[in-house]
Amino acid sequence: MTAQPPGTETEHLTADAAGLDRAAALLAAGGLVAIPTETVYGLAVDARDDEAVARLYHAKGRPTFNPLIVHVADTEQASALVAMPPEAVRLAQDFWPGALTLVLPIRPDSGISPLVTAGLATLGVRVPAHPVARDLLRRTGPLAAPSANPSGQVSPTRASHVLEGLSGRIAAVVDGGASTVGVESTIVGVLPDPVLLRAGGIPSEALEACLGMGLFVGGEAGQPISPGQLASHYAPKGAVRLNAAAAEPGETMLGFGDVPGDLTLSASGDLVEAAANLFARLHELNRMGAERIAVAPVPETGLGRAINDRLRRAAAPR
Incomplete structure (x- = not known):
């Protein structure tokens, strides 16, 4: 087919x-x-x-x-x-x-x-x-x-x-x-x-x-009953490290709020802006050829829950 x-x-x-x-x-x-x-x-x-x-x-x-x-x-x-x-x-x-x-x-x-x-x-x-x-x-x-x-x-x-x-x-x-x-x-x-x-x-x-x-x-165990429940998902080409205060040698930094980066989800720490930018920034990291990506912490509140859910799945073993 x-x-x-x-x-x-x-x-x-x-x-x-x-x-x-x-x-x-x-x-x-x-x-x-x-x-x-x-x-x-x-x-x-x-x-x-x-x-x-x-x-x-x-x-x-x-x-x-x-x-x-x-x-x-x-x-x-x-x-x-x-x-x-x-x-x-x-x-x-x-x-x-x-x-x-x-x-x-x-x-x-x-x-x-x-x-x-x-x-x-x-x-x-x-x-x-x-x-x-x-x-x-x-x-x-x-x-x-x-x-x-x-x-x-x-x-x-x-x-x-x-x-x-x-x-x-x-x-x-x-x-x-x-x-x-x-x-x-x-x-x-x-x-x-x-x-x-x-x-x-x-x-x-x-x-x-x-x-x-x-x-x-609920809904994480066994067969998915809705989309977005696979452990590895939404992944860029490079390996992802979460909750990083700064980039290590060889890493490209994705910043948020007070944590600066090569790219940022939102320099002002705005979760609505960060959600709107999330996938566009991951596409940019692919185009940059980033092989190792460090991501600044994002609060686990409001839209931050959705952002962190996608980031955890992006960082999961493939």
């Missing part, structure tokens, strides 16, 4: 009506199209097309036991795919559209390819906030869309990042500018009690305030 015919050139589409019409046509034909979202760029396929989903796994080199998130235009589209208990409805009302994925029981008549769920009885769904993504979803219906990068490597926050990793392997990329959030969505399972499965673009404190309860953290 090949993701695209050999020698295929990846189309670079503009985020206007003509570009989105072309993207929708490619998706309807089973093509793989990278699309902008506010978190990171996603590699989209028709979530109901078994062959297209299989090509997506192949293009990314992603293990098929790792389930995919399905993006939808609104809560009505989501409700046709999954059962939504009261806690899920409350979270959707407060945080959709936005950087929240809900893992919920899949409806038997959803029509979603079983490859999307990795054979599980649950499905992760999200309504993205990016206007380009939602405009496309209104044209196409549900799209399975993991991050648009080779599996385990740095997630893309610009169209150029997508092309660095997947040019010639996918049909097109829709250029919607830089992602504003910069880290993937927060994932909460409601099965039936709410469980935090992945830290992400919405701080857990905000979710807990909405629910009026603390969130149990």
Whole structure:
């Protein structure tokens, strides 16, 4: 199986009506199209097309036991795919559209390819906030869309990042500018009690305030029940050392706040800025040829939890 015919050139589409019409046509034909979202760029396929989903796994080199998130235009589209208990409805009302994925029981008549769920009885769904993504979803219906990068490597926050990793392997990329959030969505399972499965673009404190309860953290053992649970993930080419006060000889320093570096996530210590910059900085380190990377400490609060989660997985043994 090949993701695209050999020698295929990846189309670079503009985020206007003509570009989105072309993207929708490619998706309807089973093509793989990278699309902008506010978190990171996603590699989209028709979530109901078994062959297209299989090509997506192949293009990314992603293990098929790792389930995919399905993006939808609104809560009505989501409700046709999954059962939504009261806690899920409350979270959707407060945080959709936005950087929240809900893992919920899949409806038997959803029509979603079983490859999307990795054979599980649950499905992760999200309504993205990016206007380009939602405009496309209104044209196409549900799209399975993991991050648009080779599996385990740095997630893309610009169209150029997508092309660095997947040019010639996918049909097109829709250029919607830089992602504003910069880290993937927060994932909460409601099965039936709410469980935090992945830290992400919405701080857990905000979710807990909405629910009026603390969130149990789970889902790390055994088969993943949502994306982002593999130990080694989001990795740059160089080895990563965390919580470094300064660089050692031969290391390239990624700073934060008062700890300076060759590059910095945020010189002012702003976690929102750091999240938006995280994957772009890791791509820059790749382009610099950094073989050993030291990363300054980042506070384990708010968006810092999501940043540290990605950094720990980037530093994990490969």
